[in-house]
Amino acid sequence: MGRERKILATWKVRYLDSEEKLKGQIADLEADYDDIKEKHDRLEGQLEDLKTCIIQEHINGFQKGVRKSSSFYENVDVSDVRFDVNKDVCDGVLIDEAESSPEGEEEKKVADADAGGNEVVAEDIEQKTT
Numbered sequence: 634m635g636r637e638r639k640i641l642a643t644w645k646v647r648y649l650d651s652e653e654k655l656k657g658q659i660a661d662l663e664a665d666y667d668d669i670k671e672k673h674d675r676l677e678g679q680l681e682d683l684k685t686c687i688i689q690e691h692i693n694g695f696q697k698g699v700r701k702s703s704s705f706y707e708n709v710d711v712s713d714v715r716f717d718v719n720k721d722v723c724d725g726v727l728i729d730e731a732e733s734s735p736e737g738e739e740e741k742k743v744a745d746a747d748a749g750g751n752e753v754v755a756e757d758i759e760q761k762t763t
Contacts, residue, residue, distance in 0.1 A: 720727050 720729055
């Protein structure tokens, strides 16, 4: 019985030591977690700031291009409603972006079909104009 008590006492001491070590490790991990969370939050804020800066640089670049265009082509009024940011140049013609998209192309084909059901293509238009 004396030997069993020694073994039991030894196991109890090991258990208490292990419990203390685990509590210490848990405290260290919680501190590390708090540090990492703080760094993550700080980096997330910096990322948002960078996104804002990138967007602003794109806006500044566009405005610079408009200023250059108006400088090179003094007779063009850039405040004219024809200079819409939703328009693009396709084949030398200023068109709405919706018309240049694949969905817009199909709608345009349907609208351009003549009464006989034949599709009117650009070549037909060119031949008629020449």
